Amino acid sequence: MPNINRREFLKLGLSAGSLLALGSPSDLVTKVFGKADTHTKVLILGFDGMDAHLTNIWMNQGKLPAFERLRNRGGFTPLQTSLPPQSPVAWSNFITGLNPGGHGIFDFIHRTPEYYLPTFSSTKTSDSTKTISIGNLVLPLSGGTIENMMQGRAFWQILEDHDIPATIFKMPSNFPPVETKQKTLSGMGTPDITGSLGEFNYYTTEVTELQEDLGGGEIHEVYVIGNRVEAKLPGPENAFKKNQPESSIDFKVFIDPVHPLAKIVIQDQEFILQEKEWSRWRRVRFPMIPTQSVSGICMFYLKQVRPDFKLYISPINIDPAAPAMPISTPASYAKELEKEFGPFYTKGLPADFKAMSNGILDEEEYLAQDDTILEERKAMFEYELSRFDSGLLFYYVSSTDQRQHMFWRFLDPQSPMYDPALVHKHGTAIEDIYREADNMLDMAMSKADKDTIIMVMSDHGFTPFRRTFNINSWLKENGYIRLINNRRQGQEEAFMNTDWSRTKAYSYGLNSLYINLRGREGEGIVNPGAEKEALVREIVQKLEKVADPKTGERVITKAYITQEDYLGSQKEKAPEIIVGYNRGFRTSWSAPLGRITKEVFADNMDKWSGDHCMDPAVCPGILFSSEKIRSDSPALFDLTPTILSLFGIEKPDNMVGKKIF
Numbered sequence: 001m002p003n004i005n006r007r008e009f010l011k012l013g014l015s016a017g018s019l020l021a022l023g024s025p026s027d028l029v030t031k032v033f034g035k036a037d038t039h040t041k042v043l044i045l046g047f048d049g050m051d052a053h054l055t056n057i058w059m060n061q062g063k064l065p066a067f068e069r070l071r072n073r074g075g076f077t078p079l080q081t082s083l084p085p086q087s088p089v090a091w092s093n094f095i096t097g098l099n100p101g102g103h104g105i106f107d108f109i110h111r112t113p114e115y116y117l118p119t120f121s122s123t124k125t126s127d128s129t130k131t132i133s134i135g136n137l138v139l140p141l142s143g144g145t146i147e148n149m150m151q152g153r154a155f156w157q158i159l160e161d162h163d164i165p166a167t168i169f170k171m172p173s174n175f176p177p178v179e180t181k182q183k184t185l186s187g188m189g190t191p192d193i194t195g196s197l198g199e200f201n202y203y204t205t206e207v208t209e210l211q212e213d214l215g216g217g218e219i220h221e222v223y224v225i226g227n228r229v230e231a232k233l234p235g236p237e238n239a240f241k242k243n244q245p246e247s248s249i250d251f252k253v254f255i256d257p258v259h260p261l262a263k264i265v266i267q268d269q270e271f272i273l274q275e276k277e278w279s280r281w282r283r284v285r286f287p288m289i290p291t292q293s294v295s296g297i298c299m300f301y302l303k304q305v306r307p308d309f310k311l312y313i314s315p316i317n318i319d320p321a322a323p324a325m326p327i328s329t330p331a332s333y334a335k336e337l338e339k340e341f342g343p344f345y346t347k348g349l350p351a352d353f354k355a356m357s358n359g360i361l362d363e364e365e366y367l368a369q370d371d372t373i374l375e376e377r378k379a380m381f382e383y384e385l386s387r388f389d390s391g392l393l394f395y396y397v398s399s400t401d402q403r404q405h406m407f408w409r410f411l412d413p414q415s416p417m418y419d420p421a422l423v424h425k426h427g428t429a430i431e432d433i434y435r436e437a438d439n440m441l442d443m444a445m446s447k448a449d450k451d452t453i454i455m456v457m458s459d460h461g462f463t464p465f466r467r468t469f470n471i472n473s474w475l476k477e478n479g480y481i482r483l484i485n486n487r488r489q490g491q492e493e494a495f496m497n498t499d500w501s502r503t504k505a506y507s508y509g510l511n512s513l514y515i516n517l518r519g520r521e522g523e524g525i526v527n528p529g530a531e532k533e534a535l536v537r538e539i540v541q542k543l544e545k546v547a548d549p550k551t552g553e554r555v556i557t558k559a560y561i562t563q564e565d566y567l568g569s570q571k572e573k574a575p576e577i578i579v580g581y582n583r584g585f586r587t588s589w590s591a592p593l594g595r596i597t598k599e600v601f602a603d604n605m606d607k608w609s610g611d612h613c614m615d616p617a618v619c620p621g622i623l624f625s626s627e628k629i630r631s632d633s634p635a636l637f638d639l640t641p642t643i644l645s646l647f648g649i650e651k652p653d654n655m656v657g658k659k660i661f
């Protein structure tokens with residue numbers, strides 16, 4: 001089995017960023033097409049994670065007047081989410097009209113059965129294979145590729161077949177964007193400029209106990225010498241050099257000796273920030289070779305000047321004016337938006353929750369960043385709305401999901417992270433974002449003409465996340481996982497200490513459980529057929545009986561056997577079991593990447609205190625519609641054939657859902 005270090009491990013499946021920068025796809029000219037279509041207009045607002053229960057409560061209290069109006073005009077119903085209710089899975093259900101058995105996205109994290117190593121489920125990157133070396137330089141002869149792993153066709157591709165125009169704004173799981181002439185901007189899954197899911201940089205003179213590499217950012221210890229700080233901003237790996245060293249940009253900070261402010265000098269830019277002030281977007285260019293550079297955008301936040309110096313730099317987003325990776329179709333669409341609005345967040349999951357979890361940004365600072373994201377979104381929404389004249393417009397908002405993850409603790413006195421002082425200050429953070437969603441819907445309803453069909457949906461709801469359950473530790477305790485060295489339990493990731501010749505089952509990802517199957521896994525021992533099926537049933541029964549020793553509560557409401565629930569061509573690649581957690585419980589922080597801690601249970605002491613990777617039955621999403629909803633309990637994959645039917649298109653045979661109107 002290949003050995004990997006921690007840093008490589010964290011980046012697994014997410015390299016090749018810089019290489020892609022150099023294949024610069026030629027600009028496609030936006031083609032006008034589809035104007036032949038009918039006058040049907042369908043507007044869909046997607047609010048990630050908007051919860052049916054909370055929406056209902058606040059709507060009934062009169063806090064969400066636009067939602068209430070839409071409910072009265074057409075209808076409102078909880079929307080069944082996907083199995084499991086993770087965003088990449090759920091949005092893929094919606095995009096393709098398939099379930100995971102068809103589109104092949106089963107979890108955030110998949111694994112390679114041969115080597116038992118984790119991979120990201122939604123994208124696969126490969127480096128350029130042909131190179132020539134000249135001294136220290138390596139010239140790639142062809143660019144690396146990055147591939148979207150979702151199978152099946154996106155509904156806007158089917159609309160395109162019928163000449164119906166669509167604009168798809170930041171659809172999750174659409175990275176790199178699927179091939180189409182429609183206007184699409186990539187969503188969740190879009191990395192930052194380094195190819196990772198988002199790495200902030202934090203410069204401080206403070207002696208900190210935090211690790212230098214947090215797996216979400218890097219802490220740089222700096223020194224103030226004569227009111228001056230000199231530092232480096234790390235960038236993407238340099239694909240032109242041997243061993244692909246990290247590129248970087250030097251910058252200087254000049255601290256005012258009297259006032260709480262500083263001047264930052266980076267490349268050809270100079271700007272002054274007051275203490276506690278955010279910069280606007282700043283463009284930085286990482287030189288690769290004399291003729292090539294990679295452009296990114298980031299924001300600076302001067303957290304503190306004295307006594308300790310503290311400067312935060314956001315993850316460096318792909319520059320929409322010169323994208324280093326494909327982020328839109330046509331390629332000119334991202335540039336067009338940049339021309340209109342200036343730089344904007346291109347990264348999926350834009351708010352920096354890692355920085356808040358690690359105490360780099362506090363609640364107020366996080367909310368300030370999130371507000372900026374929301375302002376950008378609202379401005380672009382208004383722009384797209386004003387030119388929406390036929391076909392379909394889908395518009396996506398991430399803040400609803402991210403805020404609920406980080407601020408749920410303030411709605412939940414039972415949360416181990418409940419803090420009355422902070423509740424006083426930020427107790428309405430989630431309600432505020434629901435009201436913002438209401439404002440956006442209000443704008444949409446006032447701008448849309450009366451014939452426009454409006455739908456508002458979410459991919460899943462939310463529940464508290466108070467207790468963590470390390471399913472791999474549970475498997476070990478129950479004899480399904482055997483270790484090589486029991487004394488080293490809990491120290492190694494990626495099952496490095498696992499004796500596969502005596503291991504029957506293991507879990508990667510947030511809800512997936514795999515059998516160590518002979519002929520499929522590298523060192524599989526369980527025979528396919530009757531032996532596997534009996535083992536699956538045995539584990540399911542045991543899992544559904546697990547109780548939390550602290551509260552006596554049931555931990556898993558249902559463990560799903562995927563061969564019974566999934567349909568489609570990818571079904572054989574699925575994990576054997578999807579674990580459906582009860583409200584309040586989720587897999588632990590270390591189990592998804594294959595670490596087997598000594599403790600099975602623990603309190604969740606992260607600010608990430610709300611979650612949805614549970615049993616789909618406990619976290620339904622929402623569906624509002626201007627049309628009467630005729631289906632009893634619609635699901636995400638029912639929306640896809642519904643959309644097609646609104647344009648008079650028959651549902652393709654492989655779609656599993658039914659239309660709801």
Ligand SMILES: [Zn+2]
Binds near residue numbers: 049087402
């Ligand atoms: Zn989420």
